[in-house]
Amino acid sequence: xxxxxxxxxxxxxxxxxxxxxxxxxxxxxxxxxxxxxxxxxxxxxxxxxxxxxxxxxxxxxxxxxxxxxxxxxxxxxxxxxxxxxxxxxxxxxxxxxxxxxxxxxxxxxxxxxxxxxxxxxxxxxxxxxxxxxxxxxxxxxxxxxxxxxxxxxxxxxxxxxxxxxxxxxxxxxxxxxxxxxxxxxxxxxxxxxxxxxxxxxxxxxxxxxxxxxxxxxxxxxxxxxxxxxxxxxxxxxxxxxxxxxxxxxxxxxxxxxxxxxxxxxxxxxxxxxxxxx
Amino acid sequence: xxxxxxxxxxxxxxxxxxxxxxxxxxxxxxxxxxxxxxxxxxxxxxxxxxxxxxxxxxxxxxxxxxxxxxxxxxxxxxxxxxxxxxxxxxxxxxxxxxxxxxxxxxxxxxxxxxxxxxxxxxxxxxxxxxxxxxxxxxxxxxxxxxxxxxxxxxxxxxxxxxxxxxxxxxxxxxxxxxxxxxxxxxxxxxxxxxxxxxxxxxxxxxxxxxxxxxxxxxxxxxxxxxxxxxxxxxxxxxxxxxxxxxxxxxxxxxxxxxxxxxxxxxxxxxxxxxxxxxxxxxxxxxxxxxxxxxxxxxxxxxxxxxxxxxxxxxxxxxxxxxxxxxxxxxxxxxxxxxxxxxxxxxxxxxxxxxxxxxxxxxxxxxxx
Numbered sequence: 001x002x003x004x005x006x007x008x009x010x011x012x013x014x015x016x017x018x019x020x021x022x023x024x025x026x027x028x029x030x031x032x033x034x035x036x037x038x039x040x041x042x043x044x045x046x047x048x049x050x051x052x053x054x055x056x057x058x059x060x061x062x063x064x065x066x067x068x069x070x071x072x073x074x075x076x077x078x079x080x081x082x083x084x085x086x087x088x089x090x091x092x093x094x095x096x097x098x099x100x101x102x103x104x105x106x107x108x109x110x111x112x113x114x115x116x117x118x119x120x121x122x123x124x125x126x127x128x129x130x131x132x133x134x135x136x137x138x139x140x141x142x143x144x145x146x147x148x149x150x151x152x153x154x155x156x157x158x159x160x161x162x163x164x165x166x167x168x169x170x171x172x173x174x175x176x177x178x179x180x181x182x183x184x185x186x187x188x189x190x191x192x193x194x195x196x197x198x199x200x201x202x203x204x205x206x207x208x209x210x211x212x213x214x215x216x217x218x219x220x221x222x223x224x225x226x227x228x229x230x231x232x233x234x235x236x237x238x239x240x241x242x243x244x245x246x247x248x249x250x251x252x253x254x255x256x257x258x259x260x261x262x263x264x265x266x267x268x269x270x271x272x273x274x275x276x277x
Numbered sequence: 278x279x280x281x282x283x284x285x286x287x288x289x290x291x292x293x294x295x296x297x298x299x300x301x302x303x304x305x306x307x308x309x310x311x312x313x314x315x316x317x318x319x320x321x322x323x324x325x326x327x328x329x330x331x332x333x334x335x336x337x338x339x340x341x342x343x344x345x346x347x348x349x350x351x352x353x354x355x356x357x358x359x360x361x362x363x364x365x366x367x368x369x370x371x372x373x374x375x376x377x378x379x380x381x382x383x384x385x386x387x388x389x390x391x392x393x394x395x396x397x398x399x400x401x402x403x404x405x406x407x408x409x410x411x412x413x414x415x416x417x418x419x420x421x422x423x424x425x426x427x428x429x430x431x432x433x434x435x436x437x438x439x440x441x442x443x444x445x446x447x448x449x450x451x452x453x454x455x456x457x458x459x460x461x462x463x464x465x466x467x468x469x470x471x472x473x474x475x476x477x478x479x480x481x482x483x484x485x486x487x488x489x490x491x492x493x494x495x496x497x498x499x500x501x502x503x504x505x506x507x508x509x510x511x512x513x514x515x516x517x518x519x520x521x522x523x524x525x526x527x528x529x530x531x532x533x534x535x536x537x538x539x540x541x542x543x544x545x546x547x548x549x550x551x552x553x554x555x556x557x558x559x560x561x562x563x564x565x566x567x568x569x570x571x572x573x574x575x576x577x578x579x580x581x582x583x584x585x586x587x588x589x590x591x592x593x594x595x596x597x598x599x600x601x602x603x604x605x606x607x608x609x610x611x612x613x614x615x616x617x618x619x620x621x622x623x624x625x626x627x628x629x630x631x632x633x634x635x636x637x638x639x640x641x642x643x644x645x
Binding site: 183191195 | 323352361378379383427432
């Protein structure tokens with residue numbers, strides 16, 4: 001490889017030229033599928049109404065709720081997900097395969113099914129319903145339900161990223177650290193975590209983005225009460241369904257959510273580049 | 278402090294049985310090809326055999342000084358340093374922090390840990406590079422930092438697992454010198470696992486040879502490599518081994534390994550044990566000590582003279598600076614010579630040549 005790179009000058013596009021030319025067509029179409037809807041959304045935007053729409057108390061309330069619940073959900077995911085990823089990564093192959101399949105289930109199921117499943121467990125008539133009622137705890141249709149729904153759908157993203165990073169890192173460094181006298185917890189804190197930090201950050205970003213965009217499970221399990229469970233996606237849905245007159249508001253709110261999501265991605269990317277270096 | 282190992286270890290369907298001892302300040306070489314059980318041995322001693330996720334079991338006894346290292350003693354409390362083929366330096370820490378990792382993990386106070394680390398970095402000649410990350414160091418420098426890191430943790434024994442295998446020729450020569458200085462400086466038992474007999478020659482006073490989970494020979498490096506007791510060890514040591522019975526003159530008549538496939542048996546005399554008639558024994562010699570003659574100028578090539586044989590060249594292999602050849606009559610005996618000798622003697626496929634070796638260059642042992 002090094003011989004090739006010294007004889008061939010590094011010209012931008014020279015790598016692109018090695019791709020079969022006709023592949024550019026589906027590649028371009030793919031990019032269009034991803035980007036065109038956003039362009040259309042911007043084109044349809046009534047810019048004069050944007051400031052009032054996105055600074056309205058209802059919009060700010062939804063945004064605040066979204067950011068706070070998604071943050072709590074992400075922290076919860078990290079606290080629960082990293083240990084789960086570690087257990088999967090260090091399990092014998094057959095056990096790891098089972099655990100991985102179970103972990104990815106919420107990823108492949110429609111979030112609505114997740115909402116029904118959460119209701120079946122924690123709802124008033126759910127499996128734990130009576131026990132929770134006795135304890136005086138009501139979960140469905142509260143802000144806690146929003147967080148639980150978000151954790152349910154976002155946790156797999158974190159576990160899969162972290163597990164992949166742990167598996168790639170291997171156990172060589174951990175064994176050496178133990179031979180130097182480090183306890184298991186010291187090894188985890190000073191060796192394992194720093195080694196997987198880049199993968200963990202990527203997983204956390206995905207996890208947060210997924211929690212921020214969560215709609216289906218939240219709608220079923222947490223409902224749509226303003227200020228309590230009406231997160232941005234639900235606010236957009238409500239505005240859009242408001243007999244059409246507020247469609248512009250929905251589009252404006254979508255723009256706000258897009259800006260927040262892109263902002264988070266950029267912020268994390270910068271941090272991640274740091275971590276890698 | 279002595280490292281005393283007498284174990285039977287099972288990993289999956291593989292079993293290792295080994296009884297070996299490394300004394301204080303001694304380097305014991307464990308020689309063997311891939312799959313011979315070297316890694317299993319190290320894993321059992323270091324205490325992380327079960328980390329592979331496979332079923333494993335160690336029975337027997339491992340003691341380090343007064344301490345018994347059974348399965349209740351986890352790796353972090355064994356005080357056994359590891360130095361591997363792949364430098365597993367922590368990529369997120371500077372060279373200094375890598376070396377300070379051990380002392381800090383053992384709760385040595387911050388500044389004191391840094392002092393210890395600086396001293397050990399200086400011992401391997403890398404004080405200037407203390408702030409570098411592993412990615413900014415060369416392969417040889419990384420190996421030196423890894424050694425400093427292992428020593429800074431004040432181990433009671435040191436396991437060296439193919440520490441030179443991933444280094445280039447020049448760097449590995451430096452690393453060997455470093456280990457030999459270390460042997461003279463610190464007084465802990467060291468076990469050097471390697472597939473390269475050169476490592477044993479340069480560093481180890483005693484050598485153990487592993488094959489398929491069993492020790493096939495152990496003793497002084499000089500004896501093990503100078504006079505292997507089996508074709509397997511001879512192949513590792515890169516020498517020829519001929520086995521047979523002594524005739525009336527005490528010469529070994531080749532009837533076992535290395536025996537002629539046709540004609541009368543070759544006869545071998547050399548230094549070492551004196552064999553009585555009928556006793557079994559082996560003769561060992563280096564392929565490069567063999568002399569090659571054209572048939573016309575051959576001394577006593579009628580087959581009756583000891584240490585002399587005739588052969589038809591079947592194939593040649595290139596070796597650094599010369600060739601290695603094999604003959605149809607003695608396919609198990611390798612002969613090596615310089616390119617110049619090969620040209621002068623007319624070495625080429627199908628050439629009939631006479632080979633001889635001096636009595637002084639043959640080592641003879643009685644078989645037990």
